[in-house]
Amino acid sequence: MEELDVISWNSLISACCKSGYPELALDKFCIMRSLGYSPDEFSVSAVITSCLNLRNLEKGKQIFALCVKVGFLCNTIISSATIDLFSKCNRLEDSVRLFDEQDQWDSAVCNSMISSYAWCGFGEDGLRLFVLTLKKDIRPTEFTLSSVLHSTSILKLEQGTQFHSLAVKSGLELDAIVSSSLVEMYSKFGFIDCSMRIFNNMIVRDLIAWNTMIMGLTHNGRVIEALQTFKELLGRGLPPDRITLAGVLLACSFGGFISEGMTIFLSMEESYGVKPSNEHYACFVDFVVSSW
Structure with a gap:
């Protein structure tokens, strides 16, 4: 490009972050500043998200200090990104403090705080905040419902079905994020047929939805259907x-499909470009022990 401006830099930094190159995003942000360009709210938001993806609290605190200096904290997009950063770096108390300092609530900052509570194991606090958002007439989004539904460890089935009803009423039931969360919730309660019905009714199924269904079937003993879902x-x-x-290797382990599991494990990297990690090796050990 013959001429660069802040919008150009923002686009590049955001593209690096969204494409899975958070370190490159940080590097480009530093170059942008060294060349005399003043970052705006969009630049800073993308960089904070990059710090979150890297779990780099120290770098995130530096960006946060810059936001304080230039007065960006009134922007709820930046505040919500910073709340996410603190909680993902096990600094929930800082997330709560920043949230309490907000002059006004909107769906972005409330979603981040609810998600932070759920992430750190304080699902009840997240549910209480969710109820407060409804009282303040803040319309729940797909991210709100997904965050609440992820608190299944403290949810009762009756509460879960109420949230399902709210998703239907809000027109969000068929949203990929909400549907995947509903699939996960019902499968954890053992209602795997409900999970399958929601999954089959999804208009768009992303990889998260497929993974959630495969894991749900596996943990509910429906291993043959889990393998069929994988083939689909x-x-x-x-x-x-x-x-x-x-999930597939676990299904093979639970179902005693040793040869199928060994074949998938040994071809992971070559066929799918996935290098085995501890969770995959654990299943491999089970296959070896079972074959003796």
Whole structure:
């Protein structure tokens, strides 16, 4: 490009972050500043997200200090990104402090705080905040409902079905994020048929939805259906990731399909480009022990 401006730099930094290159995003941000360009809210938001992906609290605190200096904290996009950063780096108390300092609430900052509570194991606090957002007439988004539904460890089935009803009422039931969360919730309660019905009704199924269904079937003893779902995934041309393969290997282990599991494990890297990690090796050990 013959001429660069802040918008150009923001686009590049955001692209690096969204494409899975957070370190490159930080590097470009530093170059941008060294060349005399003043970052705006969009630059800083992308960089904070990069720090979150890297779990780099120290670098994130430096960006946060810059936000304080230039007065960006009134922007709820930046505040919500910083709340996420602190909680993912096990600094929930800092997330709560920043949230309490907000002059006004909107769905972005409330979603981040609810998600932070759920991430750190304080699902009850997240549910209480969710109720407060409803009282303040803040319309729940797909991210709100997903965060609440992820608190299944403290949810009762009755509460879960109420959230399902709210998703239907809000027109969010068919959203990929919400549907995947509903699939996960019902499978954890043992209602795997409900999970399958929601999964089959999804208009768009991303890899998260497929992984959630495969894991749900596996943990509910429906291992043959889990393997069939995996074959259907491959038939649709979606490349499996490490979570997909962990679920499939676990299904093979639970079902006693030793040869199938060994074949998948030994071909992971070559066929799917996924390098085995501890969760995959654990299943491999089970296969070896079972074959003796």
